[in-house]
Amino acid sequence: MTDTPEIARFRELLAKTLGWTFSDRDAGQLGPLLADRSHTHRMSHGEYLNRLAARPWNTELTELIEQLSITETYFFRHGEQFRALREEALPQRINARSEQRVLRMLSVACSSGEEAYSLAIAAKEALPGQAWMINVLGLDANPAVLGQATEGWYSAWSLRETPDPVKRRWFRAGERGFHVVDEVQQAVRFRQYNVAEPDAGLWQAGQCDVIFCRNLLMYLTPAVAQALIGRMTQALAPGGYLFLGHTDSLGAEPDGLELRHTHDAFYYRRPLQQRPAVTIPTLPPPAPPRSAAAVPPAAEPEPVEERIHQQAVALLGEERFAEALALVTARLPEPGRPRDRLLRGVLLAQSGRLDEAIDTARRLIDDDGLNPDAHQLLALCLEGATGVEEAIGQYRLAAYLDPEFALPRMRLGLVARRRGDNRTAAGELERALALLPAEDELRISLFGGGFGRIALTVLCRAELDACGARR
Template sequence: MGSGSGRGRAVTGEDEITRFRELLARRLGWTFTDRDAAQLAPLLDERARHRRMSLTDYLHRMAVRPWADEMAALVERLSITETYFFRHREQFRALREEALPERIAARSGQRALRMLSVACASGEEAYSLAIAAREALPHSGWLISVLGVDVNPVMLEQATAGLYSAWSLRETPDDVRRRWFHPDGSEYRLDADVTRITQFRQYNVADPDEELWRPSQYDIIFCRNLLMYLTPGVASSLVSRMAAALAPGGYLFLGHTDSLGADPAGLELRHTHHAFYYRRPPAGAPPPVQRPALAWAWAEPAPPADEVYTKAVVLLGEERFADALALLTQRPPVPERPRDRLLRGVLLAQAGRLGEATETARRLIDEDGLNADAHQLHAVCLEGAGEVEAAIGQYRLAAYLDPGFALPRLRLAQLARRHGDERTAAAELERALARLPGEDEMRILFFGGGFGRIALTVLCRAELEACGRQGAWR
């Protein structure tokens, strides 16, 4: 297989696809799943024929030494380039109202601000950072520098041009559009005050770069929705580089699909403006408080002889929700723990008392905004009340806070399928499948909808198979 002549059409087999995936992972740090084989096969075949090589010769050439122009062609075909200005506005609110004021105060002596956009695609994110900084520092006298890096040279050419369609400005506030964009035919050209402080360069995140990752140089780093596409080793290395490259007190913004959990090494998790992001603690600050290794509510040690709680859990498993609630109501007065309130909230939701369940979830979140299970409960309540968009946000928060939490991933996948987004559904299903073997039994009982681990696994696989038949690749 795969040894045909460069003049004819090679036959792409499983061995060639596996080798192609390995080489892409080595050269770019990108990861591909078994579902991607159907799309990688024609691309491999096409590129080998374009180079007039057999598949064996083409893969050997990729392996033995750098091949810049061919990697550029592959990057162009494989990159995900959808973006727009001020994407995920809640993060930009946190940037404008929290991160930038802090960094401006910290840099008042040097009067210099440096920001980095990793995987900047066609430049909208980097320019959004530049606009936010210019509006935060309207007076002259400050040195503002924004650098956007991406592996795709075609996208970087578009970024350097600074010319965008109205579609790229679809989330841009009208006052920002009037101030920083100028009509140019049917498109919009960025103001020179923005392009002057923004630069772009090609960079592959799988490669080291001492100058780019010089320690403590950036005040703000945006790296959104990239980690999920990288191999674990490259993703871990990139996070370490970004954390070290932040100035003390600097901020790291990741995407909704990327999470370092509640206790990332060297960083502290922040939650404001309905957004999660990270900060490197300022010099001299006490280390972040470490949360328990098992952060969900029932990881707390149970009180001695807490028979009422145990019986209520058993009744939940038997779907006797009213009986379990009655049992909790009749128990002698005891100090309620988060796990008690969570159980009560789950029972209320299962009994259809969504208002009371929602209030319980909100109280849990008020007490501890990093409680992934409270956000999961809130999402269940919102979805049950028909507030699907708000529920999606809460499911994302639950998955973000606990990267090992499988069940919010499953619900996100099912909601994405309901809206016809097969690509997102497939990605979330794969994450759910990877996490289900390690999912806590109590979490499955609380949030599994009456299904056990095996049934949930079968459900995920069936949904994923359906996505493979209907969906488009990434």
């Protein structure tokens, strides 16, 4: 279904009221929903949209939220993040809170409650004694799933990643499946909340030890996502932790947070002490002598290393890999600048010398673990040499470290397509398509596999069309 003016307006209203963003491909979902809700209220499409825009319509917004929400989740989803929570975040926060003996955690977009209860269970198992208070708050816009969360009943499918000892200790089997034990249920409460709305009482400064907000930011408009990030950062206590989903990233140096990478997981920590801004006083430059004022400054000669680098990149673009590698090896110093070493690694990979390329990438990462291009190079080599599992982790790292980096998103989408995971593929390919117009030209030369910007865009669109996935 094409995106008609009415569907476009529907999208704009949903963005304004809920903060949710929808792509052109969502016309097939939004069109029938608009028709159904208009028919239910015995209105034309235009009348329904006018009513939705005119004044608060909470009952209808609730219905739209229930229709559009993604609710699939399960206990201890993405186990690597929960390992980081148990082995790093919670021990540090328990030590920091040893006098108050209170832990406060948030689960944003908690859906039917599995994540919020998982946080409470992890905290219960980490505590050194009983004289502690755990307070977990689950937030979601969908009242239907919050009702299920409050009841605390779950199917065996929801516990598919839950270890048997955890299941035996914290759940009780019954006619409706498995029920969370009272001790855990009493530590968790749920609240309906629209992330597009500020709430000073909810986001009190420095109150939270841990916040989970996974796979939500990509569905929000940029303004709402940025505001939510600011609120969560402010709400974290110094030393508190923020866990995002694999599809979300704040980059390597977000304001007020520091990136952490342990247990094969990415997450963020609010520093114990914020680094003060350094203000360097500036003085106006002295006026040039009158005799030299009209003489333009001489251009500095281009460094030899830069000219050699550009020549090698040009040869790479012409797929003259052996010549480019010989030029770099002979004319650029070792170990040299990181960008020259990266180029050499790419040329080694293109020449079939994968072991040497992998070694080059790993050395770059050893020198600077926050170098997204080095992780992208390593991922491409690993995908061709040893399989995709480790490569996926490196692609994710590259995308996390630079949220504007389109090419790791594209590779993640292509890998998911090969595995038949069309939903994940669609999300990654849409992100890649959005980022490709502004992708750095050098990165396209290095990591585009010989394709230019237009060809990569066509490839992404073709693969996206083949996915046939909808949110």
